[in-house]
Amino acid sequence: MKHDAVMLMGRIHDLTQKWLRGELAAAGLSGIVPSHGDVLALLFMKGEATMHELAAFAHRTKPTTTVLVDKLEETGLVRRAQSEDDARSVVVALTAEGEALRGSFAAISKKLASRVYSPLSKDEGEMLEKLLNKVLSNLEAAKNAESAKSD
Amino acid sequence: MKHDAVMLMGRIHDLTQKWLRGELAAAGLSGIVPSHGDVLALLFMKGEATMHELAAFAHRTKPTTTVLVDKLEETGLVRRAQSEDDARSVVVALTAEGEALRGSFAAISKKLASRVYSPLSKDEGEMLEKLLNKVLSNLEAAKNAESAKSD
DNA sequence: TGACAAAAGTTAGACATCTAACTATAATAG
DNA sequence: CTATTATAGTTAGATGTCTAACTTTTGTCA
Secondary structure (H helix, E strand, O other), rough: OOOHHHHHHHHHHHHHHHHHHHHHOOOOOOOOOOOHHHHHHHHHOOOOEHHHHHHHHOOOHHHHHHHHHHHHHHHHEEEEEEEOOHHHHHEEEOOOOHHHHHHHHHHHHHHHHHHHHOOOOOHHHHHHHHHHHHHHHHHHHHHHHHHHHHO | OOHHHHHHHHHHHHHHHHHHHHHHHOOOOOOHHHHHHHHHHHHHOEEEEHHHHHHHOOOOHHHHHHHHHHHHHOOOOOOEEOOOOOOOOOEEEEHHHHHHHHHHHHHHHHHHHHHOOOOOOOOHHHHHHHHHHHHHHHHHHHHHHHHOOOO
């Protein structure tokens, strides 16, 4: 056991992010990066969402999400509106242009999965997901335990 | 199969990087981040190395490595010197202060491994490394195939 | 040997992300 | 009802990383 899983995951993460940027650029989406894809992913599912929901889903901070949505709005893929229920909230929704990209994003996402899973058998793929979930759950539990320690 | 391995690895990567920053700060190394640790790791093994070697080992670009070494030099952990063999090369070496941190870095590294591997059995840890290596090799092969395509 | 290509390193500028601080609105408690 | 606290979002400033362009030195080959 080399105990190098963290390094391996870091490398895989770097390569996949870089590849994704290339795919997005090739799809004509210049200036759109993987994080924008995460924001759009939730909108493809829900149609619209608040900044808060988008930030949580994309695992980014609120300020970062502000910047991401600014960019998507400039590009014309989403639209901001004040919430009617809560004057503090902003509701982000797909425009027709944004909706039109649903297929492209699904294709890229599928291509990415195929790229990563192709060297693995079905059993291996499932095993990998199981092990990663175990590791992640443990890290999140440890993190929560530590932040709760300060009370 | 949820095909979410990439997302899981991204989350694990984020959490481990953040935890590492906390550990480095707690060790009194303010301004030192995980990438500096990668640079130091090679120096702990080899004693000294060129910028080029450090960049390759840390999987960072040359400009990034310049900045990393700048910081380590300011902090007094390493020293730059012109190579005697090749006037283009800069040789980076640990100072006594840098060498003194070997133990702290080894401890943090061990703690990280324990954090990640603790929820896994020995077999599972080995399986995880095997699967990650498969995925990474495949991604690197695909990348090389694509960049070779342009000739 | 002399010109041109390759390699080592730095500088400059861009960008995605973060934390801290701020504004505005909503919820809660006396 | 009013005062305080919590929540939604943005702005400002810092940081780590990248690509592109540049300088200097080395290697190559006609």
